[in-house]
Amino acid sequence: MIKRALISVSNKTGIVEFAKKLKELEVEIISTGGTARKLVENGIEVTNVSDITGFPECLDGRVKTLHPVIHGGILAVRENENHMKQLKELNIEPIDLLVINLYPFKETILKENTSFEEAIENIDIGGPTMLRAAAKNFKDVIVVVDPIDYEKVINELIEKKEVSYETRYRLALKVFEYTSHYDALISNYLKDRLDDEKFPEILTITYEKVQDLRYGENSHQRAAFYREIGKNTGSLVNAKQISGKELSFNNINDANGALELLKEFDEPTVVAVKHTNPCGVGCGINIYDAYMKAYECDPKSIFGGIIAANKAIDKKTAEEINKIFIEIVIAPDFDEEGLEILKSKKNIRILKLKDIEKKQMKNRVDIKKVSGGILIQDIDFRLYDDLKVVTERVPTEKEMEDLIFAWKVCKHVKSNGIVLAKDKQTVGIGPGQVNRIWALENSIKQAFVDVKGSVMASDAFFPFSDCVEAAAKAGITAIIQPGGSIRDRESIEAADKYGIAMIFTGMRHFKH
Numbered sequence: 001m002i003k004r005a006l007i008s009v010s011n012k013t014g015i016v017e018f019a020k021k022l023k024e025l026e027v028e029i030i031s032t033g034g035t036a037r038k039l040v041e042n043g044i045e046v047t048n049v050s051d052i053t054g055f056p057e058c059l060d061g062r063v064k065t066l067h068p069v070i071h072g073g074i075l076a077v078r079e080n081e082n083h084m085k086q087l088k089e090l091n092i093e094p095i096d097l098l099v100i101n102l103y104p105f106k107e108t109i110l111k112e113n114t115s116f117e118e119a120i121e122n123i124d125i126g127g128p129t130m131l132r133a134a135a136k137n138f139k140d141v142i143v144v145v146d147p148i149d150y151e152k153v154i155n156e157l158i159e160k161k162e163v164s165y166e167t168r169y170r171l172a173l174k175v176f177e178y179t180s181h182y183d184a185l186i187s188n189y190l191k192d193r194l195d196d197e198k199f200p201e202i203l204t205i206t207y208e209k210v211q212d213l214r215y216g217e218n219s220h221q222r223a224a225f226y227r228e229i230g231k232n233t234g235s236l237v238n239a240k241q242i243s244g245k246e247l248s249f250n251n252i253n254d255a256n257g258a259l260e261l262l263k264e265f266d267e268p269t270v271v272a273v274k275h276t277n278p279c280g281v282g283c284g285i286n287i288y289d290a291y292m293k294a295y296e297c298d299p300k301s302i303f304g305g306i307i308a309a310n311k312a313i314d315k316k317t318a319e320e321i322n323k324i325f326i327e328i329v330i331a332p333d334f335d336e337e338g339l340e341i342l343k344s345k346k347n348i349r350i351l352k353l354k355d356i357e358k359k360q361m362k363n364r365v366d367i368k369k370v371s372g373g374i375l376i377q378d379i380d381f382r383l384y385d386d387l388k389v390v391t392e393r394v395p396t397e398k399e400m401e402d403l404i405f406a407w408k409v410c411k412h413v414k415s416n417g418i419v420l421a422k423d424k425q426t427v428g429i430g431p432g433q434v435n436r437i438w439a440l441e442n443s444i445k446q447a448f449v450d451v452k453g454s455v456m457a458s459d460a461f462f463p464f465s466d467c468v469e470a471a472a473k474a475g476i477t478a479i480i481q482p483g484g485s486i487r488d489r490e491s492i493e494a495a496d497k498y499g500i501a502m503i504f505t506g507m508r509h510f511k512h
């Protein structure tokens, strides 16, 4: 049975009840300033840590438990006769249970207007030092870092008079997860204040679990969803689910794709996504108009897809959406009747995301997992370098509007990607082909809306003039593409031959 416990907690949830139970088991409790006061106020007898160290807590709490009497009591290996002999000689009593949680660094940096000094002061030093010591010596010391574990520990102590090896092991593991998470938050906070530290020699990233998922991309793959630490403005992790089944792995991935594209637009816009590719996008005078444009682009593929809207969904739009099977609808709001209509279908997942239009924070990066490592890059924030007309004919104002619209959509289509658009509606989308001409042919062949008179965006330059030739044949009147091929001249000449207006953006948008 354990004899002595040291309790020093910032989050005091459940600590009084836990300490009371320890007292019933005749455990002596040592504690630090604020924790000791809380326990004493609740009638629990404690020994102040300064009475053990013979040293006052000092430097505004920067030094409280950092003392050999404490660390010796935690780190001594009980089976090691020499260690135990030294404890006796040095008049150090073993500590058998350590209950610590740390200064609230995360909560501090997430608060509005936290000063740098305040953040630094909330870096816990004594806590992690003790936690790590106890976790290293987990065979002899039980270490509890998470209030969730109080119940399990006390139950084992009551039932078995001991805490099992397995529980000690898991508690120790949790400590190292917590302390490394804590340190990663600190290093990321410091790194974010510098502009040149985005790709450091050692990359420490840390996430917190949002939820376990039923399965991954396929039903035989296990999966979970983790969130970044931060405000995550405009991100799916902040969306409130109003109705429908739990989100799946693919739902989250696809919805994320829909949101990223939606953020390119300010006017009423609806994006329909299937398997992370847009299958219909529309900008309209209102959200109904925008939805109809997105829907009519491809009434086939939208089935079972995801719809993201940047303005509230009204009754009329909800009625249209309900005519087909949709997995998810995400919007900043829903009017009362619109919501009731959507909710009448049990399976549809309805998500409300207040700050849906807000783009990600400047410092964030894009990460891709590859076997044996990760690739990390800036997020593709920008749209184009400059717009340069390269043909004899200059695009009309309307063509220009549609070219920019198509370009924005194309940025979010898997490469090789082609987008055809007319009247701020996608007319045909050709995603993810292994060559550019197939992407164009697919976008033309599968179009439900008349391609004639539409404009075309290509995510990367044309290696040959074949795409311009095919575009002319289909009645496409203007093209937007990055330019930069050694055969640009051929494409420009072909465009001039057919009276097509073409602009170069100087920036490509591969998406793999």
Ligand SMILES: NC(=O)c1ncn([C@@H]2O[C@H](COP(=O)(O)O)[C@@H](O)[C@H]2O)c1NC=O
Pocket: 008, 009, 010, 011, 031, 032, 033, 034, 035, 036, 061, 062, 063, 064, 065, 066, 100, 101, 102, 103, 123, 124, 125, 126, 127, 128
């Ligand atoms: N400096 C130390 O020696 C020290 N020892 C323990 N702490 C922390 O002090 C906090 C508890 O303080 P209090 O009991 O005064 O409310 C805990 O989060 C604990 O992790 C310390 N504080 C920070 O470093």
